[in-house]
Amino acid sequence: MAEILVVTSGKGGVGxxxxxxxxxxGLARAGKKVAVIDFDVGxxxxxxxxxxxxRVVYDFxxxxxxxxxxxxxxxxxxxxxxxxxxxxxQTRDKDALTKEGVEKVLKDLADDGFDFIxxxxxxGIEKGAFLAMYxxxxxxxxxxxxxxxxxxxxxxxxxxxxKTRKAENGERVQEHLLLTRYNPERVERGEMLSIADVEEIxxxxxxxxxxxxxxxxxxxxxxxxxxxxxxxxxxxxxxxxVARLLGEERPLRFxxxxxxxxxxxxxxx
Amino acid sequence: xGLFDFLLAKKPATAxxxxxxxxxxVAQERSTRGGPDYLPLLRRELLEVIRKYVNVDADAVKVDxxxxxxxxxxxxxxxxxxxxxxxx
Numbered sequence: 096m097a098e099i100l101v102v103t104s105g106k107g108g109v110g111x112x113x114x115x116x117x118x119x120x121g122l123a124r125a126g127k128k129v130a131v132i133d134f135d136v137g138x139x140x141x142x143x144x145x146x147x148x149x150r151v152v153y154d155f156x157x158x159x160x161x162x163x164x165x166x167x168x169x170x171x172x173x174x175x176x177x178x179x180x181x182x183x184x185q186t187r188d189k190d191a192l193t194k195e196g197v198e199k200v201l202k203d204l205a206d207d208g209f210d211f212i213x214x215x216x217x218x219g220i221e222k223g224a225f226l227a228m229y230x231x232x233x234x235x236x237x238x239x240x241x242x243x244x245x246x247x248x249x250x251x252x253x254x255x256x257x258k259t260r261k262a263e264n265g266e267r268v269q270e271h272l273l274l275t276r277y278n279p280e281r282v283e284r285g286e287m288l289s290i291a292d293v294e295e296i297x298x299x300x301x302x303x304x305x306x307x308x309x310x311x312x313x314x315x316x317x318x319x320x321x322x323x324x325x326x327x328x329x330x331x332x333x334x335x336x337v338a339r340l341l342g343e344e345r346p347l348r349f350x351x352x353x354x355x356x357x358x359x360x361x362x363x364x
Numbered sequence: 365x366g367l368f369d370f371l372l373a374k375k376p377a378t379a380x381x382x383x384x385x386x387x388x389x390v391a392q393e394r395s396t397r398g399g400p401d402y403l404p405l406l407r408r409e410l411l412e413v414i415r416k417y418v419n420v421d422a423d424a425v426k427v428d429x430x431x432x433x434x435x436x437x438x439x440x441x442x443x444x445x446x447x448x449x450x451x452x
Contacts, residue, residue: 242382249390253397285377292383296390 097205099212101231105247107218109239110275113311115215116144117322121337123178127210133183134227135217136192142182146318156184159196165203189223197226229259233269239276240288249297271302278307280352303336305329306349399429
C-alpha cells in the first residue's frame with residue numbers, strides 16, 4: 096500500500112520544496128521506494144533542489160495528458176536507487192492537471208510498488224494546492240514561527256479536514272506539523288514564537304523542528320537535499336523527522352540556544 | 365548580548381504579542397469556517413444598521429452559528445459602549 100504524503104503550507108517560501116526533497120530522500124535512504132511529485136505547474140523547482148534539472152525530459156503534465164508514460168517521465172535519483180522525481184511542467188498552466196489525471200498517476204505509482212508518494216504542493220489554495228492534498232493519506236504542514244505562516248497553516252489544516260478525499264469519505268487525513276526556520280536564540284530573547292506557542296495556536300504537536308541554518312542554502316545551491324548533509328543541524332533534524340514519520344520516537348534536537356562562551360558574552364556575537 | 369547592548373534601549377519582546385494576536389485571529393477564523401457564506405455580510409450589515417443609532421466599535425457585533433441538538437441557532441450579540449448615548 097502506497098502512502099500519499101502531501102507537503103503543504105498555504106504560504107510560500109516557508110520551505111515546502113526543501114522539505115519535500117529532504118523527506119523523500121530520507122525515506123529512500125531508509126529503504127523505502129519513493130516518488131516525489133512537483134505539483135507547482137508553471138513554476139517547477141523541485142528538480143533543482145533534487146539536482147536533476149538537466150535530466151527532465153517529460154513531466155507530470157505530460158503523464159496526466161497521456162503524452163508520455165509514467166516510466167518515461169520518472170527521473171531516477173543518482174544517489175538512491177529507490178527514489179524517483181516527477182517534475183512539474185514549466186510551460187503549461189495549472190489547469191493542465193485534472194483530478195482524474197492525478198488520481199490515475201497516483202494509482203499507477205501505487206500499483207508499481209511505491210511505498211511513499213510525496214506530493215510537493217504549490218503555495219496558495221488554488222487548483223494545484225488542492226490537487227496536491229486531495230488524495231493524501233497524511234499531510235506535512237510546513238510552518239515558520241511567524242504570524243502569517245501560522246495563520247495560513249491553520250487555514251490549510253481546515254482545508255485538509257474538508258476538501259480532501261478522506262474528509263469526503265468521513266475519514267481524516269493524518270496531519271503533522273513541521274516547524275522550519277526555527278531560531279532558538281531568538282525564541283529565548285522573546286523575539287520569535289516558540290514551539291509550544293505554535294503547537295498551542297494550531298492545536299497540533301510538531302513532528303520535527305528544523306533550525307534556521309545557512310546549510311539549507313548551501314544544499315540548494317549544489318542540488319543536494321540538506322538531509323544528506325550529515326554535519327548540518329538542519330540535515331540531522333530532517334533525519335529525525337523522517338524517523339518519526341516512520342513511527343520511531345526521537346527527542347527534539349537543536350531547539351535550545353547554544354551556551355555562549357565567556358568572550359562571546361562580553362563582546363556579543 | 366554584549367556589554368555594549370546596555371547602551372542601547374532594549375526593544376520589547378514581540379513574540380508574546382504575536383501569540384496573542386494569532387490566538388484571537390485563529391479562533392475567530394475557525395468559528396466562521398464551514399459556516400454559511402452570508403455570515404460575514406450579515407454581520408457587516410447589522411453593524412451598519414446599529415451604527416445608525418448607537419456609535420459602536422467595529423468588533424461590537426458578533427454573529428455565530430451554534431449547533432443545538434439537531435438545529436442551528438443564529439447567535440447575534442451586540443456589545444454597547446459603557447455609556448450608550450443614542451446619536452440617532
